[in-house]
Amino acid sequence: MSSIRRDLLAWLLSSVLAGGLAASAVVFFQARAEANELFDYQLRQLALTLRDRTYLTRQLGEALQGEEAYDVVIQVWGPDGTLLYGSRRAVVPGPVRIGYDDLETVEGRWRVFAIQQRGLTIQVAQPMAVRRSGPIKHRARHMSFEAAD
Numbered sequence: 001m002s003s004i005r006r007d008l009l010a011w012l013l014s015s016v017l018a019g020g021l022a023a024s025a026v027v028f029f030q031a032r033a034e035a036n037e038l039f040d041y042q043l044r045q046l047a048l049t050l051r052d053r054t055y056l057t058r059q060l061g062e063a064l065q066g067e068e069a070y071d072v073v074i075q076v077w078g079p080d081g082t083l084l085y086g087s088r089r090a091v092v093p094g095p096v097r098i099g100y101d102d103l104e105t106v107e108g109r110w111r112v113f114a115i116q117q118r119g120l121t122i123q124v125a126q127p128m129a130v131r132r133s134g135p136i137k138h139r140a141r142h143m144s145f146e147a148a149d
Contacts, residue, residue, distance in 0.1 A: 039131050040100060043113040046072065047124045051117040071130040073110075079119040092125040102128075 074087040077095055091107045095114045098121075103110045109128040114121055 036131060039111065039126060040113070043072070043100075043111065043124045043126060046074070047113050047115050047122045050074070050076070050122050050124075051115055071126060073125045075123045075125070077121040077123065084120070092123070095121045095123045 072087070073092050074085070075083060075092065075094075076085040078084050081094065083094070091105055092103060092110055092112060093105070096103065096112075098114050098116060101112045101114075103112055103125070107127070110125045111128060111131065112123060112125040114123040116122075
């Protein structure tokens, strides 16, 4: 036969543990949603930065040179639908919709933001895999730089 004290302690500890797990899950999903909002904001800002410039086709490639190292794909489409610039090989299809969109490609899911300005369509895309693993890798890299200082 078990004592009332032991039963109450078991129920109390299991309740605290269940509450802690539930609170951890809520915080995790809220942080994930906020991180996705931040990634969307960055995609939009990158597209808006490119929107405010006037480029000839040749100048566009020169201005965006070196963007291959980023975790995003930048594409600029002409008014007739021709690709004027692609920062990496085109894994993301042409602009489907203005604004935010999620696309499925052979390389996985992508989050895409597209705007139109002066006849050009500027599309910036980021793999969803980067969104899931990026902040952790970025923070580890940042901490290693702080330790070196």
